[in-house]
Amino acid sequence: MTGFVSLFRRLEGPQTVGRGPAFWSLFAIVLAIGLAYPLFSDGYTVGNTVYFFVWVFIALSLCLIWGYGGSLSFGQTAFFGIAGYGYGVLTLNFGAAYGFTLVAFVAAIAIAALFAVLLGYFMFFGRIAGVFLGIVTLAVTLMLERFMAQTAGPEWHIGSARLNGFNGMSAMPPLTIPWPGQPIVLFADVGLYYFVLGLLVFVYLALRILMNSSFGNVIVAIRENPERAEMLGYDIRKYQLITFVIGAALAGISGVLYTAWGQYITPSSMGMTAAALPLIWVAVGGRSDLTSTVVGTLVVLAAFQALTIYGSQYALVFMGVLLVLTVLIAPNGLVLGAMNWLGRLAARLTRRAG
Amino acid sequence: MSLLELRKLNKHFGGLHVTNAVDLSLEPGEIHCLIGPNGAGKSTLFRLILGEHHPGSGEILFAGENITALKSFARIHRGLSVKFQVPGVFKGLSVRQNLEIALQSHHRGAELEAEIVRLLGFLGLESEQAQRAGNLSHGQKQWLEIGMAISLKPRLLLLDEPTAGMSPEETHMTGEMVQRLNADGMTVLAIEHDMAFVRQVAQRVTVLHLGQVFAQGSIDEIVADERVAAIYLGQAHA
Ligand SMILES: Nc1ncnc2c1ncn2[C@@H]1O[C@H](COP(=O)(O)OP(=O)(O)OP(=O)(O)O)[C@@H](O)[C@H]1O
Ligand SMILES: [Mg+2]
Numbered sequence: 001m002t003g004f005v006s007l008f009r010r011l012e013g014p015q016t017v018g019r020g021p022a023f024w025s026l027f028a029i030v031l032a033i034g035l036a037y038p039l040f041s042d043g044y045t046v047g048n049t050v051y052f053f054v055w056v057f058i059a060l061s062l063c064l065i066w067g068y069g070g071s072l073s074f075g076q077t078a079f080f081g082i083a084g085y086g087y088g089v090l091t092l093n094f095g096a097a098y099g100f101t102l103v104a105f106v107a108a109i110a111i112a113a114l115f116a117v118l119l120g121y122f123m124f125f126g127r128i129a130g131v132f133l134g135i136v137t138l139a140v141t142l143m144l145e146r147f148m149a150q151t152a153g154p155e156w157h158i159g160s161a162r163l164n165g166f167n168g169m170s171a172m173p174p175l176t177i178p179w180p181g182q183p184i185v186l187f188a189d190v191g192l193y194y195f196v197l198g199l200l201v202f203v204y205l206a207l208r209i210l211m212n213s214s215f216g217n218v219i220v221a222i223r224e225n226p227e228r229a230e231m232l233g234y235d236i237r238k239y240q241l242i243t244f245v246i247g248a249a250l251a252g253i254s255g256v257l258y259t260a261w262g263q264y265i266t267p268s269s270m271g272m273t274a275a276a277l278p279l280i281w282v283a284v285g286g287r288s289d290l291t292s293t294v295v296g297t298l299v300v301l302a303a304f305q306a307l308t309i310y311g312s313q314y315a316l317v318f319m320g321v322l323l324v325l326t327v328l329i330a331p332n333g334l335v336l337g338a339m340n341w342l343g344r345l346a347a348r349l350t351r352r353a354g
Numbered sequence: 355m356s357l358l359e360l361r362k363l364n365k366h367f368g369g370l371h372v373t374n375a376v377d378l379s380l381e382p383g384e385i386h387c388l389i390g391p392n393g394a395g396k397s398t399l400f401r402l403i404l405g406e407h408h409p410g411s412g413e414i415l416f417a418g419e420n421i422t423a424l425k426s427f428a429r430i431h432r433g434l435s436v437k438f439q440v441p442g443v444f445k446g447l448s449v450r451q452n453l454e455i456a457l458q459s460h461h462r463g464a465e466l467e468a469e470i471v472r473l474l475g476f477l478g479l480e481s482e483q484a485q486r487a488g489n490l491s492h493g494q495k496q497w498l499e500i501g502m503a504i505s506l507k508p509r510l511l512l513l514d515e516p517t518a519g520m521s522p523e524e525t526h527m528t529g530e531m532v533q534r535l536n537a538d539g540m541t542v543l544a545i546e547h548d549m550a551f552v553r554q555v556a557q558r559v560t561v562l563h564l565g566q567v568f569a570q571g572s573i574d575e576i577v578a579d580e581r582v583a584a585i586y587l588g589q590a591h592a
Contacts, residue, residue, distance in 0.1 A: 006463070014451050214458045214459075218455065220444070220446075220447060221444055221447075224444035224445060224446050224447060225442050225443070225444055225445075227406070227438075227442060228442035228444065228502075230426050230427050230430075231404065231426060231427075231430060231436050231442070232430065232455065232456050232506065233427050233431055233459060234427060235425070236427075
């Protein structure tokens with residue numbers, strides 16, 4: 001019981017912006033709007049919104065590994081792809097009956113995490129850090145893309161699932177929840193929306209607790225000064241590996257959800273552009289804070305899509321400009337900068353009132 | 355039995371012979387100062403003891419155990435702890451959080467809170483606890499890092515120039531801190547250029563020169579040694 005209470009106390013702490021009744025009231029309001037939103041919209045628009053939510057998990061994975069852990073990884077899209085393809089291969093082979101898509105959901109994420117254990121062990125226990133970590137992870141990502149892109153021939157199949165090279169895999173079943181009478185199929189509309197929203201809230205709160213725990217303390221300590229962290233008796237390689245694996249699992253969640261949402265996945269989801277975009281969302285929002293990452297990612301994605309109507313080349317230029325502006329004006333992120341400013345303002349107002 | 359024993363430690367950086375067959379042994383409970391000119395190899399010797407560098411040859415024994423092949427964190431678990439020459443505090447985090455990270459592997463919950471408060475008092479950093487460690491003065495950073503190092507309740511505390519950048523009063527206070535820790539049973543090995551500090555705390559002094567143990571003895575013997583004066587103390591430090 002006390003363990004449970006102390007777990008909840010970890011929802012707030014030095015590693016996460018936002019505390020106190022004001023913050024949590026706002027959180028509750030935003031959540032209520034999120035829950036009510038499908039009632040005031042149509043299935044197509046809701047399905048489109050799910051698409052935005054899907055990407056938040058991979059953004060959170062970068063927030064964890066890069067923002068909190070200080071290791072810039074380009075490998076998140078690789079884990080995204082592995083989990084996405086994993087889901088496709090599993091469900092195309094074993095179908096959607098008996099809740100198997102949910103098993104495939106978990107299994108595909110586990111495969112991505114397992115891959116991260118191998119890659120991460122090699123990197124962190126080999127003491128690869130800094131820019132070399134970025135290079136190794138990018139190389140792995142692009143290798144995977146190249147590899148998947150050349151699997152067009154019929155000889156490239158796993159069981160009955162053809163990999164299909166550059167065209168990618170498609171027609172895998174959506175997530176399906178077994179239900180007495182009739183299973184609930186989560187097509188890309190209201191059903192999937194609630195599933196993803198629920199998962200997002202759960203992951204967000206769990207990560208808040210994790211980052212404000214003693215584990216999170218060690219992660220930011222490693223970012224600040226790995227040598228000092230080790231000389232406090234922490235085996236930093238172990239902490240870095242665990243963080244990397246959790247990050248891979250989060251990216252994997254995005255990969256599976258993306259695949260289940262659109263019922264397709266292609267190698268370009270592991271390409272250069274796909275690897276760069278999450279970095280921009282996270283950098284613009286504020287990589288060292290979970291809330292800033294979530295808000296920043298959703299805002300940038302929405303802006304990106306609004307601009308795509310006028311042509312995707314403008315949207316990409318806009319992203320570039322946004323990144324440059326962030327680096328110049330608020331290197332820690334625009335959303336995080338704004339939230340800190342609001343926090344200081346609120347503090348000043350309460351002091352004046354008190 | 356010695357607490358720490360270095361046997362014929364050799365370390366090369368390319369052609370540079372940084373430590374040359376260094377023998378050194380520390381008795382439990384002593385405060386031992388390591389002095390010598392810039393570049394003598396003092397900090398390198400610490401890094402060898404801590405496992406950040408590995409010696410080309412020689413052995414390191416801690417409490418009788420050969421730790422030469424152990425990883426750094428494992429040596430810390432055996433009872434070693436260090437304050438680096440360049441303060442290694444977590445600059446982006448608050449003073450309080452710095453201490454929490456150091457203390458959390460030994461304390462939890464209310465006990466952890468009490469320990470943080472006690473340590474803030476010991477270091478005289480109560481009013482700075484919410485500040486970013488990067489905003490502290492150089493001397494305060496030194497104290498904070500000493501605080502982090504002693505959080506682990508080490509059997510041997512390594513201090514690399516603990517008083518650099520401190521005023522004479524602050525230096526004296528640091529000396530008293532070290533003496534208090536020593537009175538509680540902590541063995542201390544300190545690298546220091548400030549001879550007032552060495553005179554205040556050292557029970558034994560070792561002079562390192564060009565990677566070799568050049569002289570060893572009480573502070574009075576060392577100061578009286580003309581050879582030491584010629585290579586080191588004859589300079590501004592005396
Ligand atoms: N990682 C390294 N690679 C190459 N040379 C090094 C390295 N670390 C130290 N050295 C060299 O080894 C020699 C000893 O350095 P060390 O830092 O141990 O000296 P020190 O006695 O601590 O000096 P100071 O009093 O200035 O701190 C110096 O010449 C230094 O330039
Ligand atoms: Mg030195």
